[in-house]
Amino acid sequence: MELMQQSKKHGVARRALIISGLGVLAVLTMVGNSYGPQVLDAYRFSQAIETASRESVANHGPWPQLNETCMNCHGNNGNPQTQTYPRLAGQPTAYLTAQLTAFANGQRANPTMSSLAINLSEAEIGSLAAYFAAQTAASNSTFAADPVRQEKGELLVKSGNCAACHGAELTGQAAFPRLAGQGYDYLVKQLTDFKHGSRKSIGDAMAFTATLSDEDIKNIANYLAIYQGDTHAQ
Structure with missing residues (x-):
């Protein structure tokens, strides 16, 4: 009799355990159905970050990497998503070196760049x-360029013979960028600075900007911002 009662108790306990287990499984299934895609996406994102991190360390050395300081303004690998900051990717090494050096020694002034560049060594400037450039x-x-302004800008660029300094495809050469x-807003600002003399060029290379109207500058910026230059641009 006692054995039967114990057997019943064990049976009840097993059923309770099974029911409890099924309940937990049901809850997990509901959670999985509700959040499974998000959890999977988070896992994939984590894996992608880990892979990118390993590749970055392999390509550019251990963290912290100096070029990452530039990412907030100049974007990933020097390709900004805004029109305000210059595209550094693909710029000639000599140009980048000259500009960083100019910021470091005060020949060029910018609240952000001057304070950053002044702390760079010659080797760090060369590395950046x-x-x-690579x-x-x-x-x-x-x-999105204005087609009318774009057409007018192309004529101004060609009549100004910009290719003589900046290369046939306007992709830069030697100390010329x-x-x-480039970003539209950045182009407008730099052309305006050259026009009014607040930015200096090599020799008198940018002297022609003195003859440009504000509308001319906007037209040139429209053209250059959308022009891809060589076929290697992505």
């Missing part, structure tokens, strides 16, 4: 210049 310049996909695909 080489890094960004990156592929992406197309300026976040800018890449113009193709």
